[in-house]
Amino acid sequence: MSDVLLSVENVVKHFPVQSSKRRFRSREFVHAVDGVSFDVRRGETLGLVGETGCGKSTLARCITRLLDITSGRVVLDGRDISTLSSREMRPLRREMQLIFQDPYGSLNPKRRVGSIIGDPFAIHGVADGAERKRRVQETMEQVGLNPEHYNRFPAEFSGGQRQRIGVARALALRPKLLICDEPVSALDVSIQAQVINLLADLQKQFGLTYIFIAHDLSVVRHVSDRVALMYLGKVVELAPVEDIFQTARHPYANALLSAVPIPDPIRADKRERIILVGDVPSPIEPPSGCRFHPRCPKAQQRCVDKEPTLSAQQGDRAEHTVACHFPVRPGEDLTLARPAIAAKDRIVEPDVVSDP
Amino acid sequence: MSFTNVGVEAAANPGRGAGSLRGGPVGKIQGRSSWQLAYARLKRDRAAMISLTIIVLIILVAIFAPLFASFTGHGVYQQFRTTGLQANGLPVGPSEHFLLGTDDQGRDILVRIAYGTRISLFVGVIGTLIIVAIGAVMGLTAGYFGGWVDTVIARIIDVTLSLPYLLFGIALVSIVGPSLEIVIAVIAFFGWAAVARVVRGQVLSIREKEYIQAARSLGAKSWRIMFIDILPNVAAQLIVYATLLIPVAILTEAGLSFLGLGVPPPTADWGQMIAEAEPLYQQAWWFVMFPGAALVITTLAFNIFGDGVRDALDPRVNQL
Numbered sequence: 001m002s003d004v005l006l007s008v009e010n011v012v013k014h015f016p017v018q019s020s021k022r023r024f025r026s027r028e029f030v031h032a033v034d035g036v037s038f039d040v041r042r043g044e045t046l047g048l049v050g051e052t053g054c055g056k057s058t059l060a061r062c063i064t065r066l067l068d069i070t071s072g073r074v075v076l077d078g079r080d081i082s083t084l085s086s087r088e089m090r091p092l093r094r095e096m097q098l099i100f101q102d103p104y105g106s107l108n109p110k111r112r113v114g115s116i117i118g119d120p121f122a123i124h125g126v127a128d129g130a131e132r133k134r135r136v137q138e139t140m141e142q143v144g145l146n147p148e149h150y151n152r153f154p155a156e157f158s159g160g161q162r163q164r165i166g167v168a169r170a171l172a173l174r175p176k177l178l179i180c181d182e183p184v185s186a187l188d189v190s191i192q193a194q195v196i197n198l199l200a201d202l203q204k205q206f207g208l209t210y211i212f213i214a215h216d217l218s219v220v221r222h223v224s225d226r227v228a229l230m231y232l233g234k235v236v237e238l239a240p241v242e243d244i245f246q247t248a249r250h251p252y253a254n255a256l257l258s259a260v261p262i263p264d265p266i267r268a269d270k271r272e273r274i275i276l277v278g279d280v281p282s283p284i285e286p287p288s289g290c291r292f293h294p295r296c297p298k299a300q301q302r303c304v305d306k307e308p309t310l311s312a313q314q315g316d317r318a319e320h321t322v323a324c325h326f327p328v329r330p331g332e333d334l335t336l337a338r339p340a341i342a343a344k345d346r347i348v349e350p351d352v353v354s355d356p
Numbered sequence: 357m358s359f360t361n362v363g364v365e366a367a368a369n370p371g372r373g374a375g376s377l378r379g380g381p382v383g384k385i386q387g388r389s390s391w392q393l394a395y396a397r398l399k400r401d402r403a404a405m406i407s408l409t410i411i412v413l414i415i416l417v418a419i420f421a422p423l424f425a426s427f428t429g430h431g432v433y434q435q436f437r438t439t440g441l442q443a444n445g446l447p448v449g450p451s452e453h454f455l456l457g458t459d460d461q462g463r464d465i466l467v468r469i470a471y472g473t474r475i476s477l478f479v480g481v482i483g484t485l486i487i488v489a490i491g492a493v494m495g496l497t498a499g500y501f502g503g504w505v506d507t508v509i510a511r512i513i514d515v516t517l518s519l520p521y522l523l524f525g526i527a528l529v530s531i532v533g534p535s536l537e538i539v540i541a542v543i544a545f546f547g548w549a550a551v552a553r554v555v556r557g558q559v560l561s562i563r564e565k566e567y568i569q570a571a572r573s574l575g576a577k578s579w580r581i582m583f584i585d586i587l588p589n590v591a592a593q594l595i596v597y598a599t600l601l602i603p604v605a606i607l608t609e610a611g612l613s614f615l616g617l618g619v620p621p622p623t624a625d626w627g628q629m630i631a632e633a634e635p636l637y638q639q640a641w642w643f644v645m646f647p648g649a650a651l652v653i654t655t656l657a658f659n660i661f662g663d664g665v666r667d668a669l670d671p672r673v674n675q676l
Contacts, residue, residue, distance in 0.1 A: 110591075
């Protein structure tokens with residue numbers, strides 16, 4: 001059994017742009033995910049970080065085949081699942097499950113909790129009747145729900161409890177891989193901790209592998225073994241969690257980390273924030289070369305011309321890779337953060353950034 | 357008479373808040389489904405409950421129509437040429453003997469109205485069931501699959517709604533002859549499109565919900581998502597639509613029968629009775645009034661009840 005459970009190889013997902021003017025020859029695409037590669041090892045938690053619209057959720061839906069990928073491969077347990085038909089895919093869905101962000105939208109308001117959590121058993125023909133009920137209640141207990149609430153409706157639960165229902169549904173068939181798409185970002189901070197601890201306990205108990213998508217860096221730091229940082233559909237830095245938080249190499253990573261709130265006013269005052277200029281460029285016409293170059297304080301002509309690839313830097317561990325021509329050295333000051341490339345050379349950004 | 361303006365567009369899904377309303381402050385908190393809550397609201401609606409009582413009475417009349425015949429001693433087809441007709445051949449008015457008078461052939465109007473209830477209710481209920489079934493399946497299919505399937509079904513809906521049902525009915529009856537089946541077929545054929553359109557619109561928004569993605573990521577088949585995940589979310593609208601469609605179907609049947617396109621004589625039918633009474637309305641008011649009143653009371657009861665159902669299933673309508 002290989003160490004790698006899931007392997008994402010150069011996955012690309014483009015959405016055609018629906019333009020009313022050129023409806024019949026739409027040649028524009030939203031480059032939602034544009035060549036993402038990484039491995040997920042058995043039993044680890046890979047944090048997937050990036051701001052809204054960078055392609056995290058799209059990537060999750062590509063991996064679970066809720067969306068067909070434009071090109072690339074998704075290899076689960078040694079098997080390429082990217083080209084399987086939905087019929088061939090069905091048995092493999094037991095192996096990986098999604099936990100959704102919105103605990104209100106992800107549960108059918110018209111169905112009872114027992115029936116929602118019983119869905120996986122019904123769909124895969126695993127258990128029927130009393131046996132199904134027994135296993136549903138067992139799963140409810142595992143995620144900290146009262147099994148007596150079997151006949152309740154989702155509306156009768158709080159946000160945190162609802163998210164537990166979502167976890168129970170995903171967990172019901174004992175998948176190997178759980179993809180958590182911002183599972184706590186819609187919850188109160190106090191509830192976030194409960195759900196995160198639940199996920200951690202379940203991981204220990206069942207040897208689960210997680211892809212944990214989030215935009216909250218503190219949460220990611222807490223749960224992840226490794227972190228992949230995305231910007232505009234690409235992974236710009238992939239490293240063990242402490243490496244990212246101690247010695248991030250990508251200027252974008254440094255800018256993000258400098259924005260994490262510090263709950264200590266004295267330390268927070270001392271900290272120098274890196275303020276990025278401009279907005280995220282349109283994913284319809286992403287910048288040439290390195291996608292971060294129009295906003296990057298270190299950008300040079302080479303960043304406009306040539307796209308950097310993920311590679312390990314000297315002095316880093318081999319598994320700490322970054323896609324940058326001019327990675328940040330430890331101690332380097334980026335706070336004078338104006339783009340190094342003159343404005344006239346930058347790609348003109350459209351006003352509207354569409355959120356795929 | 358139109359199938360298109362039943363007006364349930366406002367009855368959007370009852371919303372997630374519906375389940376949180378709870379009963380009294382004492383005792384064990386009992387989880388109640390949105391259906392149970394809707395029923396509780398419906399029970400408080402006086403007009404709807406009166407209508408429901410009338411509907412139940414009408415149903416009882418339909419079931420026990422033969423009792424009217426045996427009680428009065430007048431068969432539904434029986435012609436009383438001596439007692440039931442005046443010397444000049446005109447029908448006799450309401451009397452001790454004929455409570456609601458007689459028709460132009462000396463038959464007891466009371467008995468014929470009782471039997472006519474059967475036809476009206478049968479066409480109303482069966483026609484509506486067929487309409488809702490076809491409309492729901494077509495709307496679910498179009499809305500869920502989208503793409504070319506949606507385009508094709510949406511165009512069929514548009515074409516169906518553009519056809520003149522009366523001309524179509526006349527043409528059809530002139531070919532195959534009048535019968536109850538043809539009436540139901542015409543009603544169903546021209547009724548489903550409006551339901552399908554409403555359902556399709558709802559499905560278009562529901563299919564984007566995350567719980568549909570969750571079902572897909574679990575590996576649920578399309579039919580399962582359509583009928584187990586989506587259908588319960590449009591069921592409220594379907595039920596509202598159905599209760600409001602019953603009177604429309606009853607009126608359509610009466611209209612077709614009035615024009616001689618419905619149930620063939622001598623079967624007792626309200627629309628047909630009104631048609632037969634039409635040349636005599638100046639001499640025999642009871643002949644047109646009582647079948648007309650039966651029709652109005654029935655459709656009014658169903659309409660008021662349908663309004664009540666809509667209010668009960670969608671509490672937000674009251675607040676608008």
